Amino acid sequence: xxxxxxxxxxxxxxxxxxxxxxxxxxxxxxxxxxxxxxxxxxxxxxxxxxxxxxxxxxxxxxxxxxxxxxxxxxxxxxxxxxxxxxxxxxxxxxxxxxxxxxxxxxxxxxxxxxxxxxxxxxxxxxxxxxxxxxxxxxxxxxxxxxxxxxxxxxxxxxxxxxxxxxxxxxxxxxxxxxxxxxxxxxxxxxxxxxxxxxxxxxxxxxxxxxxxxxxxxxxxxxxxxxxxxxxxxxxxxxxxxxxxxxxxxxxxxxxxxxxxxxxxxxxxxxxxxxxxxxxxxxxxxxxxxxxxxxxxxxxxxxxxxxxxxxxxxxxxxxxxxxxxxxxxxxxxxxxxxxxxxxxxxx
Numbered sequence: 607x608x609x610x611x612x613x614x615x616x617x618x619x620x621x622x623x624x625x626x627x628x629x630x631x632x633x634x635x636x637x638x639x640x641x642x643x644x645x646x647x648x649x650x651x652x653x654x655x656x657x658x659x660x661x662x663x664x665x666x667x668x669x670x671x672x673x674x675x676x677x678x679x680x681x682x683x684x685x686x687x688x689x690x691x692x693x694x695x696x697x698x699x700x701x702x703x704x705x706x707x708x709x710x711x712x713x714x715x716x717x718x719x720x721x722x723x724x725x726x727x728x729x730x731x732x733x734x735x736x737x738x739x740x741x742x743x744x745x746x747x748x749x750x751x752x753x754x755x756x757x758x759x760x761x762x763x764x765x766x767x768x769x770x771x772x773x774x775x776x777x778x779x780x781x782x783x784x785x786x787x788x789x790x791x792x793x794x795x796x797x798x799x800x801x802x803x804x805x806x807x808x809x810x811x812x813x814x815x816x817x818x819x820x821x822x823x824x825x826x827x828x829x830x831x832x833x834x835x836x837x838x839x840x841x842x843x844x845x846x847x848x849x850x851x852x853x854x855x856x857x858x859x860x861x862x863x864x865x866x867x868x869x870x871x872x873x874x875x876x877x878x879x880x881x882x883x884x885x886x887x888x889x890x891x892x893x894x895x896x897x898x899x900x901x902x903x904x905x906x907x908x909x910x911x912x913x914x915x916x917x918x919x920x921x922x923x924x925x926x927x928x929x930x931x932x933x934x935x936x937x938x939x940x941x942x943x944x945x946x947x948x949x950x951x952x
Contacts, residue, residue, distance in 0.1 A: 607911065607912065607913055608911070608912055608913065608936075608939045608942075608943075609912075609913040609914075610912055610913060610914045610929040610930055610931065610935075610943070611913045611914055611915055611928075611930060612810075612930050612932075613780070613783075613810045613811070613869060613894060613930050613931065613932035613933070614809055614810050614932070615932070616932060616933075616934040617814060618812060618813055618814040618850070619812040619813075619853070619854075619861065619865060619933060619934075621853045621861060622812065622813060622814065622849070622850050622853045622854075625849050625850075625852070625853045626846070626849060626850075629642065629845070629849060634845045636842045636843065636844065637840050637841065637842060637844050638662070638663060638831075638840065638841070638844035638847070638848065639844070640844060640845045640848065642845045642848040642849045642852060643663060643844055643845060643847070643848030644848075645848070645852055646661075646663075646818075646848040646849070646851045646852040646855070647661045647848075649851075649852060649855045649856050649857075650806070650818060650820075650851060650855050653794060653855050654794050654795050654798050654820070655795045656795060656798050656822070658822075658824075659798060659820055659821060659822050660820075660821040660827045660830065661818055661819065661820055661821075662818070662819045662821075662830060662831065662834060663816055663817070663818055663819075663844060663847035663848055663851065664805075664816070664817055664819060664834065664839040664847070665815050665816060665817075665839065665841065665847065666809060666815060666816075666817065667692065667777065667779045667805070667807060667809065667810075667817055668692075668697045668700055669817075669837065669838075669839050670777075670805045670817045670819055671692065671693050671697065671700065671701065671744075671777060672697075672700045672701065672704070672837060673819070673830075673833050673834055673837045673839055674775055674803055674805075674819065675693070675701055675704070675706060675742060675744075675775070676701075676704040676706070676833065676837070677826070677830060677833040678741075678742060678773060678775075678803070678826055679704075679706050679741055679742060680739075680741070681705055682738055682739055683706065683738065683739050683740070683741035683742070684706055684707040684708065684709050684738040684739065684740050684741065684742075685701065685706060685707075685708055685709065685740070685741070685742040685743075685744050685775075686708075686709045686711065686718070686723055686726050686740050686742065686743045686744065687708050687709070687710055687711065687718075687744040687745075688710070688711050688713045688716055688717065688718050688745070688746075688749070688750075689710040689711060689712050689713060690713065690716050690749065690750045690751060691708075691710070691744055691745075691746060691750065691777075692746060692750060692777060692779070693708055693744055693777075694708050694710050695750070706738075707738045708744075709726050709730075709738075709740055711723075711726065715749070715751065715753050715889060716746070716749030716750055716751040716752075716753045716889070717745070717749055717753055717755060717759070718743070718745065718763075719759075719763075720762055720763055720766040723743055723763070723766060723767075723772075724766070724770075726740055727740055727770060727772075740772070741772060741773060742772065742773045742774075742775050743763060743767055743772055743773070743774050743775070744775050744777065745760075745763065745774070745775075745776055745777070746776070746777040746778075746779070746780075747760075747776055747777070747778055747780075747781055747784045747792075747797070747804075748780045748781075748783055748784040748787070748891075748893040748895070751888070751889040751891065751895065751897060752889055752891025752892070752893045752894070752895035752896060752897065753889060753890070753891060753892075753893075754784045754787055754789060754790060754792075754892060754893060755792070756789075756790075756791055756792070757791045757792050757796055757800075760792065760796070760797070760800045760801075761800050763800075764800040764801065767802075773802045773803070773823070773826075774800070774801045774802050775801065775802065775803050775804065776797060776801045776803075776804035776805075777804070777805065778797075778804050778805045778806050778807050778817075779805075779807040779809070779810055779817070780807060780810055780811070780893065780894065780895075781794075781797070781804075781805075781806055781807055781811075782806075782807065782810075782811035782862055782863060782865070782866030782869075783810075783811070783866050783869055783870055783893040783894040783895075784893055785863065785866070786863050786866040786867045786869075786870050787870055787892040787893050788870075788874075788892060789892040790892075794806075798820060798822050799822075801822065802821075802822060802823035802826060803819065803820065803821045803822065803823060803826055804819075804820055805817045805818060805819045805820065806818040806820065806851075808847075808850055808851060808854060810932075811854075811862060811865060811866050811869075811933060812854065812861070812862070812865045812933045813850040813851070813854065814846075814850060815847070815850075816846075816847040816850050816851065818851050865933035866894075866933065868933055868935070869894040869931045869932050869933050869935060870892075870893060870894050870931075872894070872931035872932075872935040872937065872940050873891070873893065873894045873895070873896050873929070873930075873931045875937070875940050875941075875944075876896060876929055876931065876940055876943065876944065877891075877896050877898075879940075879943075879944030879947070880896075880898045880944070880947065883947060883948065883951060885898050885899060885900060886898075886899050887899060887926075888917060888918065888920075888926035894930060894931045894932070895928060895929070895930050896928075896929050896930075897917055897926045897927065897928055897929075898926065898927060898929065899920055899924050899925065899926045899927075900924065900925065900927060901923055901924050902923055902924060902925055903923075904947070904950050905925060905927060907946075907950050908927075908943075908946070908947070908950075911946065912943060914927050914928060914929050914930075915927065915928045916928075
C-alpha cells in the first residue's frame with residue numbers, strides 16, 4: 607500500500623535529522639530563547655527581506671490558527687472563511703470553542719473575492735449590535751483544493767481589508783507548494799506586504815513538525831508569546847522547531863522550495879498521466895493536491911494498492927478523489943499508479 611493521502615506521512619528531510627543529531631547535546635535556553643531559534647529567525651527575516659516582523663514557532667497548523675485568531679479577535683468579533691477553509695471544516699471547532707463565529711462563504715474553487723467579503727460585511731451591518739462583527743478574513747495559500755491566489759488577487763483582498771478596518775490572515779500550511787507552483791507570481795516578501803499575519807508551514811514540507819508565524823502588523827505583536835503560552839504552544843524545547851526552519855532556510859540554500867518543487871512535479875506527472883486517459887478533475891490545481899474524478903469501480907480497484915481520500919461524490923457512478931504528493935514521494939510510485947490506472951482501463 608503506497609500512500610497518496612497527505613504530505614506528512616514521511617518523517618523529515620535527512621538534513622533536518624542530521625542537524626537535530628549534531629546539536630542534540632548542545633545546552634540551550636528554553637521556550638524559543640535559544641541561539642538556534644534566534645538564528646532561524648534571523649535567516650527567515652533575510653529570506654523575506656523584511657526586518658520589522660516578528661516570528662514565532664509553533665508545533666502545528668491548527669495550533670497556529672487557534673493562537674492567531676483568538677489573540678486578535680475581541681469577544682464579539684468573527685472571522686470570514688471559504689466554506690472549504692481549514693478553520694471551518696477540519697479543526698473540530700477550535701475557533702468556535704474560543705467564542706468566535708466563523709462566517710463561511712460558499713466557493714467552488716477554494717478562493718474568496720472582495721465582493722463576497724463585502725456581502726458578508728453588509729449583511730452583518732443590518733442588525734449591527736445584534737450580530738457578530740466580522741473582523742478577520744482568513745484565506746489559505748494554497749487552498750484546501752489546491753488552488754492559489756495570484757498577486758493581484760491577494761493585493762485586492764488586502765487593500766479591501768485596509769479600507770474596511772479588517773485584518774487579513776493567511777494560512778500557509780502548504781505555502782511552499784503554492785510559491786513553487788508554475789502558476790505562482792508571488793514571493794514570500796509579497797505575502798508579508800499583503801497580509802497582517804500569516805504562517806510558513808513546515809509540517810507539510812519536510813519538517814518533523816512546526817510552523818513559523820510571521821507578524822507584520824505592529825498592532826498584533828504585543829504579548830503574542832503570552833497567548834502562545836496560554837494555548838500550550840510555548841515549548842520548553844523550542845530549539846526543536848527552530849533548528850528545522852534553520853535547515854529549511856539557512857544561508858543561500860533553497861531546501862524549502864526545492865523539496866516543495868519535487869512535490870509539485872510529482873503532482874504534475876500524476877495529472878498529465880490521468881489527463882492522457884481523458885479523466886476530468888474536480889479542480890484545476892497547480893500544486894501538490896490534485897482531485898481527479900474516476901468511476902467508482904476504478905476507485906475500488908485503486909484502493910487495494912494505494913491510500914487516498916474520496917473527496918466528493920460527483921454522481922451515482924463517479925467520485926472525486928484527493929491525491930497528495932510530498933517532498934519524499936517516489937517517482938516510480940507515481941509511474942506505477944499511472945500504469946495501474948491504464949491497465950484498469952482495458
